[in-house]
Amino acid sequence: xxxxxxxxxxxxxxxxxxxxxxxxxxxxxxxxxxxxxxxxxxxxxxxxxxxxxxxxxxxxxxxxxxxxxxxxxxxxxxxxxxxxxxxxxxxxxxxxxxxxxxxxxxxxxxxxxxxxxxxxxxxxxxxxxxxxxxxxxxxxxxxxxxxxxxxxxxxxxxxxxxxxxxxxxxxxxxxxxxxxxxxxxxxxxxxxxxxxxxxxxxxxxxxxxxxxxxxxxxxxxxxxxxxxxxxxxxxxxxxxxxxxxxxxxxxxxxxxxxxxxxxxxxxxxxxxxxxxxxxxxxxxxxxxxxxxxxxxxxxxxxxxxxxxxxxxxxxxxxxxxxxxxxxxxxxxxxxxxxxx
Amino acid sequence: xxxxxxxxxxxxxxxxxxxxxxxxxxxxxxxxxxxxxxxxxxxxxxxxxxxxxxxxxxxxxxxxxxxxxxxxxxxxxxxxxxxxxxxxxxxxxxxxxxxxxxxxxxxxxxxxxxxxxxxxxxxxxxxxxxxxxxxxxxxxxxxxxxxxxxxxxxxxxxxxxxxxxxxxxxxxxxxxxxxxxxxxxxxxxxxxxxxxxxxxxxxxxxxxxxxxxxxxxxxxxxxxxxxxxxxxxxxxxxxxxxxxxxxxxxxxxxxxxxxxxxxxxxxxxxxxxxxxxxxxxxxxxxxxxxxxxxxxxxxxxxxxxxxxxxxxxxxxxxxxxxxxxxxxxxxxxxxxxxxx
Numbered sequence: 001x002x003x004x005x006x007x008x009x010x011x012x013x014x015x016x017x018x019x020x021x022x023x024x025x026x027x028x029x030x031x032x033x034x035x036x037x038x039x040x041x042x043x044x045x046x047x048x049x050x051x052x053x054x055x056x057x058x059x060x061x062x063x064x065x066x067x068x069x070x071x072x073x074x075x076x077x078x079x080x081x082x083x084x085x086x087x088x089x090x091x092x093x094x095x096x097x098x099x100x101x102x103x104x105x106x107x108x109x110x111x112x113x114x115x116x117x118x119x120x121x122x123x124x125x126x127x128x129x130x131x132x133x134x135x136x137x138x139x140x141x142x143x144x145x146x147x148x149x150x151x152x153x154x155x156x157x158x159x160x161x162x163x164x165x166x167x168x169x170x171x172x173x174x175x176x177x178x179x180x181x182x183x184x185x186x187x188x189x190x191x192x193x194x195x196x197x198x199x200x201x202x203x204x205x206x207x208x209x210x211x212x213x214x215x216x217x218x219x220x221x222x223x224x225x226x227x228x229x230x231x232x233x234x235x236x237x238x239x240x241x242x243x244x245x246x247x248x249x250x251x252x253x254x255x256x257x258x259x260x261x262x263x264x265x266x267x268x269x270x271x272x273x274x275x276x277x278x279x280x281x282x283x284x285x286x287x288x289x290x291x292x293x294x295x296x297x298x299x300x301x302x303x304x305x306x307x308x309x310x311x312x313x314x315x316x317x318x319x320x321x322x323x324x325x326x327x328x329x330x331x332x333x334x335x336x337x338x339x340x
Numbered sequence: 341x342x343x344x345x346x347x348x349x350x351x352x353x354x355x356x357x358x359x360x361x362x363x364x365x366x367x368x369x370x371x372x373x374x375x376x377x378x379x380x381x382x383x384x385x386x387x388x389x390x391x392x393x394x395x396x397x398x399x400x401x402x403x404x405x406x407x408x409x410x411x412x413x414x415x416x417x418x419x420x421x422x423x424x425x426x427x428x429x430x431x432x433x434x435x436x437x438x439x440x441x442x443x444x445x446x447x448x449x450x451x452x453x454x455x456x457x458x459x460x461x462x463x464x465x466x467x468x469x470x471x472x473x474x475x476x477x478x479x480x481x482x483x484x485x486x487x488x489x490x491x492x493x494x495x496x497x498x499x500x501x502x503x504x505x506x507x508x509x510x511x512x513x514x515x516x517x518x519x520x521x522x523x524x525x526x527x528x529x530x531x532x533x534x535x536x537x538x539x540x541x542x543x544x545x546x547x548x549x550x551x552x553x554x555x556x557x558x559x560x561x562x563x564x565x566x567x568x569x570x571x572x573x574x575x576x577x578x579x580x581x582x583x584x585x586x587x588x589x590x591x592x593x594x595x596x597x598x599x600x601x602x603x604x605x606x607x608x609x610x611x612x613x614x615x616x617x618x619x620x621x622x623x624x625x626x627x628x629x630x631x632x633x634x635x636x637x638x639x640x641x642x643x644x645x646x647x648x649x650x651x652x653x654x655x656x657x658x659x660x661x662x663x664x665x666x667x668x669x670x671x672x673x674x675x676x677x678x679x680x
Contacts, residue, residue, distance in 0.1 A: 013677045014672055014677070016677060016678075017567060017568070017671065017672070017676060017677055018566065018567020018568035018572055018613070018671070019567075019568050019572060019611075019670055019671035019672045020670045020671070020672050021672060022567070022568070023670065038397075043429050044398060044424075044425040044426075044428050044429045044563060044564070045396035045397060045398035045425050045426050045429035045431060045491070045493065046396065046397045046398065047394070047395075047396055047429070047495065048394075048395050048396070048397055049393055049394055049395075050390065050393040050394075050395060051393070052393070053389055053390040053391070053392070053393055054387070054388075054389055054390075055387075055388050055389075055390060055492075056385035056386065056387055056388070057378075057385060057386045057388055057435060057437065057470050057471055057492060058384060058385035058386065058437070058471050059437035059438070059439045059471050059472065059473050059488065059490055060439065060473045061439040061440075061441050061473050061475050061488060062475075063441060063475045063477050084384075085384040085385050086384075086385050088384050089383050089384045089385035089387070091385060095397060097397065097398070097399035097490045098399070099399045099400065099401040099488050099490075100401075101401050101403060101441075101486060130397050131397055131398050131399050131490075132399065133399050133400045133401050135401050135402075135403045135678075136677065137403050137482075137483070137678065138677075138678075140480065141481055141482060141483065142477075142481060142482060143477070143481065146441060146486070148399070148401060148439050148473075148488035148490075150399055150437045150439075150471075150488075150490030151385070152395075152397060152492065153385065155387065223384060224384070226358065227356075227357060227358020227359075227362070228357070228358035228359050228362070229358075232358055232359060271359070273358070330359055330360045330363065331357065331358070331359035331360070332354055332357070332359045332360050332361065336357060337353045337354075337356060337357055337476065337478075338356075338475075338477065338478075
């Protein structure tokens with residue numbers, strides 16, 4: 001009798017030791033997928049030539065659990081998360097770093113699935129994996145794998161994003177359904193299956209930002225509502241400012257499965273992370289044109305105007321379906337750990 | 341009776357949830373230390389202006405165990421590691437990202453010690469922490485904390501580093517004692533105490549690179565011998581090339597404590613990581629001048645010429661004290677896991 005698990009190729013501690021097995025992992029798994037760019041000569045640092053000296057730089061670590069979830073995995077999430085941070089800050093994403101922390105015993109097949117997703121996601125966003133690193137930690141650490149991506153983007157000169165440019169009566173837009181990512185991961189982690197259970201919205205938003213360029217100064221500010229969801233972003237935008245924001249519950253785009261799951265779990269969808277949406281504040285006069293432009297893209301089909309900037313200093317409110325108003329607080333943060 | 345451990349402030353899962361506690365951690369621990377640069381407005385991506393469009397980009401994750409070790413900690417290691425990768429690739433380090441993965445229950449005091457080291461190390465190298473991220477994972481994961489730093493440097497036009505420019509009779513130099521970092525961490529992890537036990541050499545090498553600029557094309561190639569040590573770097577340099585390298589055992593700078601510990605543990609010092617050294621290949625005629633220049637700096641006081649480039653294609657050899665010759669193999673990688 002053979003034991004099939006003994007024959008499963010797995011990650012060993014020595015794959016992270018900088019010796020022969022590290023070199024083999026890079027040769028067999030990294031270079032075939034990412035060796036077409038500046039990473040090819042495996043230098044200590046990638047040599048890049050920029051088209052502009054004005055750049056954006058960001059980083060994110062991904063510790064999502066489980067690493068494979070409905071609608072995506074830690075690999076595409078790590079690419080889109082960093083691409084999106086560059087995009088909503090007004091940049092054209094160009095290069096990413098890819099740093100893997102792998103658990104000893106991780107099946108090689110899982111790593112391959114994740115790296116395939118990284119490769120495909122990077123291609124979809126026209127970014128190159130420029131540099132990387134791999135470490136291995138002992139069994140029981142890191143739940144399979146963690147990924148860090150840092151990213152460099154080139155500043156888009158048409159956009160001047162600054163929350164201090166926001167004015168009363170400006171419009172608040174979102175590019176699609178909210179809350180899908182957080183609830184998809186939570187359902188997978190807790191083993192909750194319901195009809196129409198959500199898929200993660202993990203996706204790049206760089207094209208949504210690209211079409212927004214033509215509206216120039218009408219675009220005041222953008223964020224991707226990831227950790228802390230729409231509630232955290234709105235409070236961050238309005239915090240300490242002379243303006244507030246009021247959101248219309250009736251206008252919030254929410255998929256039926258996400259709504260059902262949030263009700264079942266008693267979660268406020270406004271605090272649930274998205275991983276493929278843009279939240280934009282733009283001038284009242286520009287709002288319809290931005291929505292029309294977004295809706296020409298598949299990733300913007302569900303775009304909606306969800307609220308308005310008010311003169312109510314620093315207050316973020318929800319106009320409820322029942323006709324009431326309530327304050328939208330900053331989420332505490334403990335309800336949805338390890339969602340990205 | 342009070343239980344002092346219950347009163348110790350510790351990291352909670354909610355510190356990574358993107359809500360109120362995340363904001364508090366950033367306000368209290370990150371901004372006071374790093375808020376003087378582009379990180380201050382806490383954008384999704386930092387906005388940077390470069391002095392040249394030719395840049396270097398690198399990343400490294402640090403999972404060293406224990407995170408505090410003789411001579412340093414994971415914080416300064418994470419700064420110097422990335423600064424050094426930029427420097428030896430021929431760059432002037434400018435900006436770093438700082439991504440923390442924290443274990444639930446980590447004493448806040450430990451995080452503060454590490455962040456103080458990050459701040460001081462960055463100041464020493466004149467780099468700014470431009471952007472960051474913090475995640476928290478449950479107890480039992482990540483051994484306290486992991487850190488990822490990515491870095492951007494500006495290319496130094498005087499240096500053209502390419503291993504294909506290496507020629508027979510070129511000199512191989514190292515900027516100081518080898519093996520101290522790996523053995524210091526290993527001794528701390530295993531609880532081995534001997535007289536003169538090594539301190540980590542973790543330190544920045546950017547000034548060693550800076551003084552090398554004046555030798556221009558005489559400088560062929562540089563690496564910092566981290567994972568896999570001098571043995572891995574030399575094999576990487578010579579791999580597939582028409583030249584080889586011979587190292588003189590008598591010329592290797594090794595501290596007495598490191599030598600004693602390596603002998604006690606049966607480790608080959610050539611395979612043990614350094615974290616503050618440069619290995620350089622330069623022209624035979626330039627070698628003395630480079631060594632003289634290095635030795636004017638405290639971090640280059642122990643610089644030595646350790647070997648010569650030979651016509652022995654792809655072969656890396658050690659000329660032993662006993663008068664013999666042996667091949668220096670690429671370390672497998674399993675002997676020294678989690679050393680950085």
